[in-house]
Amino acid sequence: MTFQRPSFTTSAILLRRIDYGERDLILSFLTRERGKISAIAKGGKNSVKRFGGILEPFYGLTIVCQAGRGRLPILKEAALIHPLSKIREDVEKTAYASYWTEVIDRWVQEGKPVEAVYDLLLYALEGLEGDRMPPTALSILFQMRFADLAGFCPDLIRCNGCGTEMVRMDGQRLAFDIPRGAILCSGCAAGAKRAVYLCKGTIKQLLWTAAGDLDRAARLRFSPLSIREGLGLLEAFLPYHLGVTPKSLGFLRRIRHV
Numbered sequence: 171m172t173f174q175r176p177s178f179t180t181s182a183i184l185l186r187r188i189d190y191g192e193r194d195l196i197l198s199f200l201t202r203e204r205g206k207i208s209a210i211a212k213g214g215k216n217s218v219k220r221f222g223g224i225l226e227p228f229y230g231l232t233i234v235c236q237a238g239r240g241r242l243p244i245l246k247e248a249a250l251i252h253p254l255s256k257i258r259e260d261v262e263k264t265a266y267a268s269y270w271t272e273v274i275d276r277w278v279q280e281g282k283p284v285e286a287v288y289d290l291l292l293y294a295l296e297g298l299e300g301d302r303m304p305p306t307a308l309s310i311l312f313q314m315r316f317a318d319l320a321g322f323c324p325d326l327i328r329c330n331g332c333g334t335e336m337v338r339m340d341g342q343r344l345a346f347d348i349p350r351g352a353i354l355c356s357g358c359a360a361g362a363k364r365a366v367y368l369c370k371g372t373i374k375q376l377l378w379t380a381a382g383d384l385d386r387a388a389r390l391r392f393s394p395l396s397i398r399e400g401l402g403l404l405e406a407f408l409p410y411h412l413g414v415t416p417k418s419l420g421f422l423r424r425i426r427h428v
């Protein structure tokens with residue numbers, strides 16, 4: 171009787187692929203059941219026959235892995251369950267999908283259960299594929315929800331200095347302190363080290379986006395100003411808390427039209 175190493179099957183979104191030697195790939199996946207995992211695809215670099223060219227970032231797959239002799243499981247089979255051809259055909263959509271997957275790849279640690287993060291990424295990718303909402307608004311939705319799940323949701327309710335509620339603050343534009351992750355009233359904003367400024371209308375829209383049912387939040391319509399301010403805030407805030415600016419964010423900013 172030959173010893174069969176244990177294997178497992180799971181749905182997975184490919185976050186990152188790295189060439190390993192002449193023929194192999196090391197892949198980073200987000201799975202619903204097992205959190206983030208890495209696996210090696212032997213011969214995956216050139217084997218169109220075996221993996222059919224589906225080992226591409228942000229593709230949704232069903233994968234079968236077998237425990238390897240070394241540290242990494244070996245990818246034995248992969249089947250495409252979420253073809254994202256409309257994202258692939260559109261450079262701006264590809265840039266957004268790349269940014270979201272890089273944020274998750276950098277933040278999520280291997281082996282931790284992250285079902286809600288998996289569901290959020292899948293929702294955002296399917297929304298991008300199906301034109302559920304403009305990519306800019308979808309990116310605001312993704313980033314607000316991700317920050318909440320990652321435990322650093324921006325505090326947009328009250329002043330971080332004196333506790334005054336946002337709705338009672340003077341002025342239409344309010345400061346958001348990036349390091350403190352919270353809004354400040356005009357009196358407290360003088361001490362802010364690194365602030366961005368937002369209209370109250372934008373702040374209210376961000377709050378609606380962050381809460382409740384995803385489908386209801388996805389029906390929100392943002393004004394062009396709220397889109398610019400919301401993206402400006404979140405694309406400064408997330409990298410600050412990740413401790414690094416994702417490479418894909420630089421590319422996204424160069425090619426998009428906002």
Ligand SMILES: [Zn+2]
Pocket residue numbers: 329330331332333334354355356357358359
């Ligand atoms: Zn204050």
